[in-house]
Amino acid sequence: xxxxxxxPRYKIIEKRQSVAFWCNPISGHATLYWYQQILGQGPKLLxxxxxxxxxDDSQLPKDRFSAERLKGVDSTLKIQPAKLEDSAVYLCxxxxxxxxxxxxxxxxxxxxxxT
Amino acid sequence: xxxxxxxxxxxxxxxxxxLELRCNYSYGxxxxxxxxxxxxxxxxxxxxxxxxxDTLVQGIKGFEAEFKRSQSSFxxxxxxxxxxxxxxYFCAAAGTASKLTFGTGTRLQVTL
Numbered sequence: 001x002x003x004x005x006x007x008p009r010y011k012i013i014e015k016r017q018s019v020a021f022w023c024n025p026i027s028g029h030a031t032l033y034w035y036q037q038i039l040g041q042g043p044k045l046l047x048x049x050x051x052x053x054x055x056d057d058s059q060l061p062k063d064r065f066s067a068e069r070l071k072g073v074d075s076t077l078k079i080q081p082a083k084l085e086d087s088a089v090y091l092c093x094x095x096x097x098x099x100x101x102x103x104x105x106x107x108x109x110x111x112x113x114x115t
Numbered sequence: 116x117x118x119x120x121x122x123x124x125x126x127x128x129x130x131x132x133x134l135e136l137r138c139n140y141s142y143g144x145x146x147x148x149x150x151x152x153x154x155x156x157x158x159x160x161x162x163x164x165x166x167x168x169d170t171l172v173q174g175i176k177g178f179e180a181e182f183k184r185s186q187s188s189f190x191x192x193x194x195x196x197x198x199x200x201x202x203x204y205f206c207a208a209a210g211t212a213s214k215l216t217f218g219t220g221t222r223l224q225v226t227l
Contacts, residue, residue: 004158042119042205042217043159056214091158102147102166102209106158 002026004107006092012113018080021110025073025094031055033104034067034077035091043091049075050097079112087114117142119208121218128196129226136191136221138206146208148189149215150180154202162204165189176200201225 005024013019025032030051035043046065048056051072060067064083069075079086089109096103120139128134140146147166151159163174170182180191189206206218 009156040124040219042207042219043215044217045214048214093158102149102164102215103161104215106151106160108156108158 004092004094004105006090006107006110008110009108010111010113012115013082015084015114016081018078019082019112020079021077021090021092021112023075023077023092023107025075025092026105028096029094029105030072030097031095032069032075033093033095034075035093037089037091037109039088046077082112082114084114087112117146117208117210117216119206119216119218121204121206121221123221124219125222125224127224127226130198131195134191134193134196134200134223136204136206136223138189138191138218139187140189140206140208141187142208142210144210145184146210148180148182149207149209150174150178150189150191151205151207151217152176152202153205153220159205162191196223196225198225198227 007022032049034046037043046060047067049069052069067077089111091109092107093104118141149164150162153159162178163172165172165182172180203220203222205220207215209215
């Protein structure tokens, strides 16, 4: 079974530029999560999708971050414009459904450096 | 506020020695509890979880954890550490809101 795929693995941009990350969850997983992991901290949930609907985006900085999951499969997370404090690893995870929220499978992450 | 605390940022143990990583939680009611491991360049992998019942939980890779309600703790243990266990370990909890809250992690270094 293929795991959660993410790309790119690394990205370096200058502040005020925009960037997008892509995630492909495990086949058949209805629930998809984006986490931000700042160096020295644990992952923090940014947004959670159930199929193509948003379940929780309470911690997403909506003035600069956006995410979509148009067809209920792949998802993209965008930052525009980026700030220095956005430097972090962005993790995507998926689970079979909301009931199986505790069985989350994580991708390898995208390491973003904002200079 | 709900929180998970891992008091040890970095731990070094010798290969073959025993290991205990500490985790404390602060929740209104007993949450669901988890331990994840993150190897360099890899995503998080679930080691074990506690929902209810037996307070000693067995996980993968020879790890176990013990839930102690009186101490609000969920410490991870392994009797004999292998060099391949070197990684970062995260304790996490989820309450009724079903949102995972992670601790800040403990980096494990294994010396040969």
